[in-house]
Amino acid sequence: MERRTLFNSRLLPAVLVAPQLAITFIFFLLPAGGAFYQSTQSTDAFGLNTVFVGLRNFASLVTSPQYHEALVRTAVFCVIVTNLSMAGGLVFASFANRSIHGRFLYRILLIWPYAIAPALTSVIFVFLFQPQIGLITNLLAGFGINFNYATNSNQALALVVLIAAWKQVSYNFIFYLAALQSVPRSIIEAATLDGARSFHRFRTMIWPMLMPTTLFLVVTNLVYSAFDTFDVIYALTGGGPGTATDVLVVKVYRDGVINLDLGGSAAQSVLLMAGIVGLIIMQFRITTRRST
């Protein structure tokens, strides 16, 4: 049964919920409303005239080949980043789950990348991959590979994928480690006595038991790679060379802030919002199903 708390006046409860409501309103509802409003407007390049254009901004997005390209690019980016970072997290978690010496230190080190500011992550990778002086660039040059993310589109995309995945490995690592630790030891022992070798135990016992965690992480990682990688990409390539790393979140910024197409940019934001809401609903479905 629902428990109700009784207050003598209406003032106290109102004061208590006010800060949260204020935050939600100022930082979420207001900007979102602003985006909705902007998406129906068209502003000239100098910001002098603004006219209401209805859904025309959306219409031009739907027919824009650049937008389609960015959409496909983002999808590819998300799928690769999600796969890579989840595989990495699972592999590291499997190792950390064994009783090895120094496993405490090992776990701390693996969680570290998550604590680094996204833009700084890119700076670290610049040191490694800078076209002229990068450590790994020079190493690759030794093998005759010319690595230059500033000019080579595929290499630029590969590098932002790598960085975005690297950063998310920690997150997946923590969840997978917790999930692995909750696999009952006796079940693994029973499978061992039934004759299952380690690979088989993983495939038939551990992997199915990790399924709820995997589903949860797939959604979380998709959300992360689609919406939360702006800083990493923008700090490294700014969406270039050309449009090679111009994923949707970067495109919103480039179109709106740099190219000053505020209406089109706002329309893209609204579409992104719809996407994220869809994914979050999916995630809620998964997590609530898991808890019942």
Place this chain on the structure above:
Amino acid sequence: MATLELLGLTKSFGKTPVLHGLDVRLEDGEMLVIVGGSGCGKSTLLRLVAGLEPPSAGRILLDGTDITALDPAKRDVAMVFQNYALYPHMSVFDNMAYGLKLKGLPKTDIRNRVEEAAETLSLSALLGRKPRELSGGQRQRVAMGRAIVREPKLFLFDEPLSNLDAKLRVQVRADIRKLQKRLNVTSLYVTHDQVEAMTLADRLAVMHEGHAAQIATPVEVFARPADRFVGGFIGEPAMNFCAATLCGGGRLAKLAAGPEIDLPGETPWGADGTEVSIGIRPQHVVVKSEPTPLRLTVNLVEPLGSEALLHGTLSDGETFHVRVPFPAPAVQNLFISLPATQLHLFDSATGKRLG
């Protein structure tokens, strides 16, 4: 079907020894029950035999072959776990078929064997269910089924009844025994429950602090406990112990509570003045209507239905239990005697049985 031999089996975790050189041999089809309190090393022993832990020293022979270093997957032993360890994402059928599939048996063979085992355990109607849709007793039977379909050389049972309610436990206990006898599979059964131990065992190994205090048939363990620990551990309610000194040329014992009592047999038990510990089970104490030198001050009566258990103290303050037919005499003081033939004598220093 196999014999199992443990030779000087030893296990230490770091510097903590948990098992000190255990030697035992199980004949083909024999059920050895390992019983002891928590931390006596009984579960460790089972895990060593299963290969889930490596022993620190000693050897394990199954059917004459040394399996000490063999991978657990290749040992051909099956284990029933305390929490059953059923594979939660698999149906009952798949739970039982898992080991057979890994062995690479043809599909039809697997089906036949699983269905036969399910028949034996009355699980046929449940083959399609997942473990979470089963009751405790059904899960227990699936765990048994998973062990028997593999037709292993050796069964290992790790307290398989401890998660069942008392009534079900009695029934499953009997089922396990019948099944084990019919299949004639050599079995090691670990439990802390002495009733389970007594009823299931061909032979009992009573474990105490990493040693086997006694390995013998249940009847012998009950009738001739090898030391004070076994005497006190096996038998419910527990055996009474009284401190005493030999006298009368080693044929009598002077109890700390006062009186001298007769000892069994004709031969002297030792030199006069030797300190011994005398044990007698509560049901063997005789209550007298006329005054005797030994008096029990009763401070609690526990009715058990057909019998009653009296808790009391002797005149030296030693606690003492007596089991009498119900209803118990409603008196504060009882005169009792300790029949010589029912006495167990133990060395008071080492606790070992005398004679």
